Structure formats: structure tokens, C-alpha cells
Amino acid sequence: xxxxxxxxxxxxxxxxxxxxxxxxxxxxxxxxxxxxxxxxxxxxxxxxxxxxxxxxxxxxxxxxxxxxxxxxxxxxxxxxxxxxxxxxxxxxxxxxxxxxxxxxxxxxxxxxxxxxxxxxxxxxxxxxxxxxxxxxxxxxxxxxxxxxxxxxxxxxxxxxxxxxxxxxxxxxxxxxxxxxxxxxxxxxxxxxxxxxxxxxxxxxxxxxxxxxxxxxxxxxxxxxxxxxxxxxxxxxxxxxxxxxxxxxxxxxxxxxxxxxxxxxxxxxxxxxxxxxxxxxxxxxxxxxxxxxxxxxxxxxxxxxxxxxxxxxxxxxxxxxxxxxxxxx
Amino acid sequence: xxxxxxxxxxxxxxxxxxxxxxxxxxxxxxxxxxxxxxxxxxxxxxxxxxxxxxxxxxxxxxxxxxxxxxxxxxxxxxxxxxxxxxxxxxxxxxxxxxxxxxxxxxxxxxxxxxxxxxxxxxxxxxxxxxxxxxxxxxxxxxxxxxxxxxxxxxxxxxxxxxxxxxxxxxxxxxxxxxxxxxxxxxxxxxxxxxxxxxxxxxxxxxxxxxxxxxxxxxxxxxxxxxxxxxxxxxxxxxxxxxxxxxxxxxxxxxxxxxxxxxxxxxxxxxxxxxxxxxxxxxxxxxxxxxxxxxxxxxxxxx
Numbered sequence: 001x002x003x004x005x006x007x008x009x010x011x012x013x014x015x016x017x018x019x020x021x022x023x024x025x026x027x028x029x030x031x032x033x034x035x036x037x038x039x040x041x042x043x044x045x046x047x048x049x050x051x052x053x054x055x056x057x058x059x060x061x062x063x064x065x066x067x068x069x070x071x072x073x074x075x076x077x078x079x080x081x082x083x084x085x086x087x088x089x090x091x092x093x094x095x096x097x098x099x100x101x102x103x104x105x106x107x108x109x110x111x112x113x114x115x116x117x118x119x120x121x122x123x124x125x126x127x128x129x130x131x132x133x134x135x136x137x138x139x140x141x142x143x144x145x146x147x148x149x150x151x152x153x154x155x156x157x158x159x160x161x162x163x164x165x166x167x168x169x170x171x172x173x174x175x176x177x178x179x180x181x182x183x184x185x186x187x188x189x190x191x192x193x194x195x196x197x198x199x200x201x202x203x204x205x206x207x208x209x210x211x212x213x214x215x216x217x218x219x220x221x222x223x224x225x226x227x228x229x230x231x232x233x234x235x236x237x238x239x240x241x242x243x244x245x246x247x248x249x250x251x252x253x254x255x256x257x258x259x260x261x262x263x264x265x266x267x268x269x270x271x272x273x274x275x276x277x278x279x280x281x282x283x284x285x286x287x288x289x290x291x292x293x294x295x296x297x298x299x300x301x302x303x304x305x306x307x308x309x310x311x312x313x314x315x316x317x318x319x320x321x322x323x324x325x326x327x328x
Numbered sequence: 329x330x331x332x333x334x335x336x337x338x339x340x341x342x343x344x345x346x347x348x349x350x351x352x353x354x355x356x357x358x359x360x361x362x363x364x365x366x367x368x369x370x371x372x373x374x375x376x377x378x379x380x381x382x383x384x385x386x387x388x389x390x391x392x393x394x395x396x397x398x399x400x401x402x403x404x405x406x407x408x409x410x411x412x413x414x415x416x417x418x419x420x421x422x423x424x425x426x427x428x429x430x431x432x433x434x435x436x437x438x439x440x441x442x443x444x445x446x447x448x449x450x451x452x453x454x455x456x457x458x459x460x461x462x463x464x465x466x467x468x469x470x471x472x473x474x475x476x477x478x479x480x481x482x483x484x485x486x487x488x489x490x491x492x493x494x495x496x497x498x499x500x501x502x503x504x505x506x507x508x509x510x511x512x513x514x515x516x517x518x519x520x521x522x523x524x525x526x527x528x529x530x531x532x533x534x535x536x537x538x539x540x541x542x543x544x545x546x547x548x549x550x551x552x553x554x555x556x557x558x559x560x561x562x563x564x565x566x567x568x569x570x571x572x573x574x575x576x577x578x579x580x581x582x583x584x585x586x587x588x589x590x591x592x593x594x595x596x597x598x599x600x601x602x603x604x605x606x607x608x609x610x611x612x613x614x615x616x617x618x619x620x621x622x623x624x625x626x627x628x629x630x
Contacts, residue, residue, distance in 0.1 A: 051427050076429055087421030089338065091345040096338075103334035104428035148424075 004029045004156055004187045005050060010059035012045050012211075019045045021211035022059065027189060027204065029155075032182050034202035034219075035191040036320055042211040043191040044084070047158050050189070051081040063156060077105075080149030084161040086141040088134050094125060094144055097133045098151060105152035112151075119147040123177060139170025146177060157181065159190045163197060175201050199316040209324045223319060229254055232283045232292065234299070235308035240272035240279045243304040250295060252287035278307065334430065335438025336445075339412070343446055356404070356450055360396055360457050367392050386464030391563060393461070394475045397454045398482060398555055401447065402515060405483045406507035408443040409490030411500035413608070418500055432612035436605055440484075440491055447483040451476065470572050471563065474590050478559045481597040486511060488604040495608035518554045539579035548575075548586050549596075558593035565589070 005027035012020040020042045027033045035043050048054040049061050052072040061068045063075045089097065095116050102112040120126045123143035128136060133144060142162055149157055159178075163171045178188055178201060192198050198205065199219065206216035215222055236243045247253050258272070259280040272279050285292060296309050343349055371385045413435070416422040425435055458475070461467045489510050493503040529538070537543055552558045565575055565588065573591055577584045587595075 053423055053427055073429065076427060079427075081424075081427050083420070083423060085420045087416075087419050087424055089342060089419065089421065091342045092338070096341060100334055100338045101424070101428065103331060103337065104425065104430045106429055109331065152429075 002029050003027055004064050005033075005062070005189065006065075007046070007050075007061045008059055010046070010049065010061050011057050012042075012049060012054065013057045019211050020049075020056070020059075023208070023211065023213050025206060025213060025216060027187060029187055030182070030185060031204045032178065032188045032190065032202045034198035034205040035189060035208065036195065036198065036205055036316075037191075037208035038324060041208045043208060044160055045211075046208070047081070047160050047189070047191065050075075051079055051158055052076055053081075077152065078155045080152070080154035080157045082145050082149045082157070082159045082162055084164060086138075086145050088141070090134065092133050093130050094120065094133050094136070095129045097144065098147060101148045102151045107152060115151060119150055122150070122180070123147045124173070137170075139166050139173065142166060142170065142174060143177065146174075146181075150181075155187060157186055157188045159188065161191055161193070163192055171197065195316040195320055205316070207320060207324065214324065215319075219316075223316075229284045229286045230292070231312040232285045232295075233259075233308065233310050233312050234281045234283065234306060235278055236272075236281065237278045237305040237307050239302070239304035240277055240281075242302050243299055243306075244272055244281060246299060246302050246304070247281065247283055247295075250298075252285055252291050252295070254284040254286055256284075257282045280308075282312075333434055333438040333441065335425075335435055336442050339438065339442035340445060343442060349446065352404075353449065353453060356400055357453055357457070359400070360393060360454055363396050364389060364393055364457060364460065382464040383466035386461045386466035387567070389464065390458060390461035390467040390471065390475075393454065393458050394479075394559070395556070397451070397458075397479060398559070401450065401479055401483050402486055402511055402555065403508075404450065405443065405447045405487040406490035406511055407504055408446060409439060409487045410494050410503040410507040412439040412443065412491060413494040413612070414497055414500045414503040415494075417498050426612070432609045435612060436491065436495070436608045439494075440487055440605065443487050443490070444483060447487060448480070451479050451483065468566075471566055474562055474566075474572065475559065477594060478555060478562075478590055481594045482555045485597040485601050485604075488601040488608075492604040492608050492611075495611040514554065515556070518550075519557065522550060522554075522557070535580060539581055541584055544577050544579070544584050545586060548589065548592060552589050552592035552596055555593060558589040562588055562590040 003026040005025065007023050007025040010020055010023040010025070011018070023042070023046060025046070035046070037043050045054065049056050050063065050068060052068050052075050055069060063078050066074045066078070068075050089100075092100070098116045098119060099112060102115060107115065117126070117129075120129055123146055125136075125140060125143055125147070128140060128144075133141065136144060146157075146159075146162070149159075162178075163174055166174065175197060178190070182188060190198070190202070202219055204217060205219050205222055207214045207222075215225070217225075234243065234247075244256065244258075247256050259282055285295070287295070292311070296306070299306060299309075367389060368385065371381075371388055413422070416425060455476070458472060461472075490503070490507040493506040493510070494500075497503045497506065551561060562572075566572065570576075571588065573588050575586045575588050577586060586592075
């Protein structure tokens with residue numbers, strides 16, 4: 001995919017403080033890009049440069065090939081920005097809020113009226129059209145803010161901590177909305193601290209710390225790269241002792257753990273007893289997918305009855321903790 | 329048909345919605361009407377046997393109403409604009425405006441016109457009260473038109489002062505304090521300096537210096553920086569049968585023709601307004617680089 005966002009050696013200083021250090025980033029078109037990093041890592045600085053709100057000290061940032069410093073106006077047409085706060089106006093109804101930003105982006109009156117209705121429906125705020133924006137709940141304000149970013153039909157949405165401060169229901173609604181926006185062909189760059197949510201919805205991630213990009217790419221690729229082995233979860237209905245013995249002897253199994261509490265009560269050293277089962281074993285497996293298939297076949301051939309055999313899905317939090325040093 | 333400035337529409341919607349605008353207008357007119365009534369009561373008692381009573385009452389009413397209106401415009405308009413751009417920064421909507429396709433000029437112009445639209449309502453609202461003076465005589469249409477032109481020029485300049493501080497500072501409170509401070513310096517500091525200068529020059533300056541053309545123009549220029557002095561001098565000139573647009577200054581060496589103080593005041597107001605608006609636009613343009621090294625609190629997390 002062609003990158004819609006490209007940065008080359010993007011650097012930003014605040015006095016003597018280096019906020020971004022030669023950041024090289026590429027976000028493919030149509031991706032949901034999760035931008036992860038501890039507080040003060042440089043996420044918001046990057047986003048503000050990409051939205052033309054902050055000039056870089058050095059380096060280059062481009063949106064769809066257009067430089068953010070040379071043609072800020074063209075970039076603004078392509079980008080919808082939602083900061084980590086919701087700026088409201090007194091005495092302004094929801095539709096008026098959207099109408100104002102529609103006018104600010106030069107959308108013709110007729111199209112604007114149509115768009116306001118469509119966008120309010122999209123973010124499920126059609127019934128709040130004439131309500132003062134100030135009176136909306138936090139989740140609703142976030143959705144209205146998202147509708148605002150969509151007013152000029154941007155190709156790229158940059159959302160800074162959109163889920164911050166939202167209750168679980170509002171988060172789920174926001175996540176579903178973002179998926180819908182992606183289906184509409186939008187590229188979404190999103191920063192968040194809630195990594196489990198990002199893992200669920202993002203196609204790509206970038207991990208940043210102290211202004212340096214530590215890792216970036218497709219989520220599954222990053223998980224594979226950062227964790228050199230697979231964790232295979234095997235639930236054994238019968239033949240647990242045989243399974244354990246075979247797995248320990250297998251050259252690609254680096255480590256084997258028992259998961260259930262009952263297994264622990266049986267004692268780590270004692271062989272597993274089928275009567276106290278079924279048991280779950282976790283194997284750190286260094287082989288590829290073919291080797292994994294062979295492992296399963298070997299267990300079945302050994303007479304082990306298995307009800308569940310699956311590679312554990314990657315945990316972004318583990319990767320995040322592994323990659324970052326927590327020194328910001 | 330081209331659409332109106334989005335900022336203007338938004339601010340007018342916010343400003344005129346609710347009771348605040350109407351309460352302010354009512355208080356403004358009540359003060360004017362109260363002062364007019366008190367003045368009439370005082371003058372009517374004193375001039376019972378005076379044949380020119382009507383003319384004197386008319387002139388007194390007109391000048392008092394114009395003065396009270398000018399004081400109110402001087403104080404209200406900078407307050408109307410001082411919170412405009414700083415308020416966007418406080419509400420955290422400033423970035424949203426800057427990141428949109430609005431130009432800095434559109435932002436400044438929209439803010440100025442929305443405040444002036446309200447100031448214009450205040451000025452138009454005094455016209456009926458001011459017209460009472462016509463019933464008594466002693467005041468011509470020229471005086472009324474010059475007073476309205478002076479009020480409008482003052483409203484525009486003082487609104488630009490408020491807007492300038494609003495663009496420069498981060499908080500509405502700071503911008504309002506600086507705007508009111510500037511107004512106080514202009515209205516009180518300027519007459520103080522003029523009095524001091526006249527005291528010094530009156531006793532020591534040679535007469536050829538006081539009669540020189542450049543000194544006459546300089547003194548008119550300084551006087552034209554103050555709305556009350558400029559408009560008061562014009563009123564005095566008109567009541568002595570002078571021209572509405574030119575002033576003839578008699579000196580020992582001959583006559584010097586200078587523009588009427590209100591003309592000079594209006595022209596200077598226009599120039600200063602342009603400079604202040606340009607500075608406000610520039611402040612918004614350079615807002616991005618100005619953030620260098622002083623990130624706002626909401627950004628400190630990154």
C-alpha cells in the first residue's frame with residue numbers, strides 16, 4: 001500500500017528538550033495505525049506536526065506526498081484532527097457546531113446541511129441535533145468531535161487519545177465507529193494508552209519512546225518480530241502425562257508450563273493425572289507453522305486426546321513493556 | 329453568493345443568544361437616559377427666564393449624551409473583543425480554527441466585525457436619545473453626523489486594541505486587563521502629558537516656536553490621539569462658526585490651515601486600527617513558531 005503519511009528524520013526540539021528524534025514513519029493508506037508510547041514520548045508532537053499546528057525543527061513530513069511545511073493548506077484539506085480535548089462553544093447546538101466547521105472548510109451551504117444530517121446519524125447523534133453541544137455526555141462529545149473531523153471528508157483522520165476518559169460502553173461505540181470509518185476508506189492514526197483496544201482495532205502500530213520510533217509495522221508482524229517464539233496452548237482431555245513427556249522431549253519446545261490451578265496443586269514435578277484433568281499446557285514453540293502441524297500430529301499419534309490446540313494471540317502490552325524502557 | 333465569515337456567524341449566534349446582550353444594551357440606555365433626564369431637570373430650573381434656553385438645553389443635552397456614549401464605547405468595545413481570540417485559546421478551540429482552512433485574516437476580521445456589530449447596535453441605540461436635542465435646537469445635523477463618525481471610529485479603534493491583546497495573550501483575563509490598561513493610558517495619560525507639556529512650553533517656549541507650522545501640526549496630531557479632546561475641539565470650533573473639515577489657526581506670522589481635529593482623529597484611528605489588526609493577524613500566523621519552547625499545559629503530556 002502507498003504510504004499516506006511519511007516522515008523522514010522528523011525532529012522537533014522545545015528549547016533544549018528533544019521531543020522528536022529523527023522519526024521515520026510510514027503509514028499505509030487505509031490502515032488504522034495505533035501510535036503507542038508512554039506519556040511524553042512524542043506522540044502528540046508528531047500528530048501536531050502532521051496537522052500543520054507545529055513546525056518541525058528539522059526533517060520532513062508529508063501527507064499523501066504533500067509537505068506539511070510547504071503546503072499547509074493542502075494538507076489541512078486532507079487531514080481531520082481530533083485533539084485529546086473537546087473544545088466547546090457556549091450557546092451552540094450540535095448542528096451549529098458542525099455547521100461552523102463546515103463553513104470553516106468552505107463546504108457549500110446545501111452540501112453542508114446534507115452532511116450535518118448524515119454525520120450526526122453516522123455518530124448516532126441524530127436525536128441530539130438541536131441539543132446544546134455543552135450538554136452532551138463525554139462520549140457523545142467525542143462522537144460529535146469525530147463528526148466534526150469528518151466534515152470536509154478528509155483522507156486521513158488523526159485522533160489523539162480519543163478514548164481517554166470514556167466509559168466502557170462509549171469506548172466500544174467509538175471503536176465500532178472507527179471500524180466503520182475505515183470501511184469507508186479512511187486512514188486513521190490513533191494514539192491511546194489502552195493497548196488491548198488498539199490491538200483489537202489496529203492494522204498497524206508504531207511504538208515511540210523519548211522521541212524515537214522503536215518499532216513500526218503491521219500488528220501481527222510486530223508481534224512476531226518482538227516475540228521470537230510462539231506460545232501454543234494445548235488442552236489435554238486424556239494422556240496429559242504422555243503429552244507432557246513428548247513435548248518436553250521435542251527440540252522446538254523451548255519451555256513448557258502447566259496452566260490450571262489444579263495442575264499446580266498436583267505439584268510441578270508429579271506427572272499429570274487424567275482424573276484431575278483436563279489440563280492446559282503452554283508451550284513456547286520455536287518452530288514454524290509446518291513444525292506446529294507436525295507437533296499436533298505427533299501428539300495425536302501418541303494417543304493424546306486434545307480438545308484445544310491454538311497459538312495464543314499476541315499481547316500488545318507484553319510487547320510494549322518489552323520494547324519500551326519506561327524511562328520517559 | 330459568497331457566504332459570510334464563519335467566525336462572524338458563530339460569534340453573532342453566541343453573542344446575541346440569551347439575555348446577556350439585551351441586559352447590557354438596557355443598562356447602557358438606562359445610564360444614558362438617566363443622565364439626560366437629570367441634566368434636563370437641572371438645566372430647565374436654571375433657564376426659566378432665558379430666551380435662548382431651548383438652544384442651551386439642546387446643546388448641553390447633545391454634548392452630554394455624546395460624551396457619555398463615548399465613555400461607554402471606550403470601555404465596552406475593548407472588553408467585547410479582548411476575550412474573543414484568548415477565549416478560543418481558553419476553550420481549547422483555537423487549534424481547531426488554526427487547523428481549518430480559515431486564514432488568520434478571516435479569524436481576526438470575523439472577531440472584529442462580530443464585536444463591532446454589537447457596538448454598532450449600542451451606537452444606533454443612542455440616536456433617538458441624541459435626537460432629543462433637535463427638539464430644543466442649538467444642534468445641527470453636522471454635529472450629530474460628526475459625533476456618530478467619532479463614535480464609530482472610536483469603537484473600531486478600541487475594538488482593535490482589545491483584539492490585539494486577545495491575539496497576543498493566552499487568557500481572557502490578561503487580555504481584558506491589558507486592553508483596559510491601554511484605554512486608561514490613552515484616555516488619562518494623554519491629557520496628563522498634554523497638560524505637563526503646555527505648562528513647560530507655556531512659560532519657556534519662544535513665540536516663534538509656538539507659531540511654527542510643524543509645532544501647530546504636531547500639537548494637533550497629539551490632540552487628535554484623544555477622542556474627547558479631538559471631538560470636543562471640533563464641537564467648540566463648530567459652535568464658533570468654524571468649518572466642519574478644516575481649522576484655521578491664527579499665528580503672529582499668518583494663518584495656518586489644519587484638518588479639523590475630528591478628521592485627523594478619524595484618519596489616525598483608521599491607521600492605528602490597520603496596524604493593530606495587522607499585528608493580530610501576524611500573531612496568529614506566528615502562533616505555531618511562537619509555541620516553540622513554551623508548550624501549553626494541555627500539551628505537556630507529550
